[in-house]
Amino acid sequence: MKQSLKLILIALVGLFLLSACTRSASKPPAYDPTFGDDTPLFGSVDDQIRYATSTAAAIIAKYNLPTEIIHNPQGTPIVVTSTPVPTATPTATPTVTPIVPVVPASWEIQKGETLECLARRFDVSLEDLKAANPGLDAWNLKIGQKIDIPQNSKWPGERSTGLWPRPDIWTVGPDETVYLVACAYGDVWPEEIIQLNNIQDPNDLSGYTELQIP
Template sequence: MKKQMPFIIAFVVLVALMASGCTRSASTSPTALATPTSEELPFPVDVAQRMTEVAQQTQMAMPTPAEPLATPVGVETPTPEPTSTPVIIPTPTRPATYTLQSGEWPLCIARRYNLDINAFFEANGLTMNSRPAAGTVLKIPQGGAWSAGERALKPHPTQYTVKAGDTVYSIACEFGDVFPESIIAANNLQSPYTLTPGQVLQIP
């Protein structure tokens, strides 16, 4: 028994050492989880900065407006036609007097202003054969009407090609009931209304 005593003591010491090692390892606290630093924490959040980020993300997510389609090469873009201003044709009334112009004669004036021939000639001391010169001032009766057939000598509206010696006044006389002022307005003529042979006029 005395011989076995040292072995028993050694065994007990060994068991005690093993037991203390297990206790320490079991009691040792596990490695602590890494705690994020204050810089890594998501809070507190800068509200203004966050709203700016949201707005930027929203703008990036919005669809880009489509660009207008380019006109294909070789295809011409139609140009809108200019609108024309309608021409206003004046309708002169009977004046109290009228000054004869070059190329006019008394009967022409009677047709133009729808005058009674007899009353017109009598007021001015004229006859059918009278040919007063340009510049003569004629009296225009305010009563009566043309009664010697059709006032119009040629159909109109139409076009007229100017001949040598023509004036707007002589052309008006050729049509009978057309006013020179109407020819001037229809063709946008400017004073002194000089015409060129071959020029085409609109007769209203």
């Protein structure tokens, strides 16, 4: 349908232009600006071009066709052709799979973590955590050191009380890790921050200036 209309429009404009060239050698009749669909060709070449263009535009508007104006070297619009409009492809909204917290039986200390931080994260009592690791120096934890996590314990009260509120945006400082950032919020798991920010190495945040906190 659209291809046929395009051919009709081109033929229509061609006939108008041919007639205009033939009539330009003789004295044109007086120009009457009030013409309609049944008005014969008249006036100057530019008048007839305007009439042809407006007629083509009216047909395209009637059938709701996309349009493109083509100009001749003098800048006068001479034809209107249909141009396909590409269909926009909808962008899929990325989804984040919720992290299901599972309290591990043991944990390996990471850079920036403290015993209180781990007690809050795993929702266990700090005293029970200390009791599960006799002889552990809470003030001298070493990276890579393994500790046992009690399974039948509970942090007293709200784990995030007194810490940073969430959700939040964290400004990354020098030598910080995901584990240190998670400790600032108490009940945030490092895996949540890693997934939300698409972090490849939780111990190297040198390529980040800010982190989204769930």
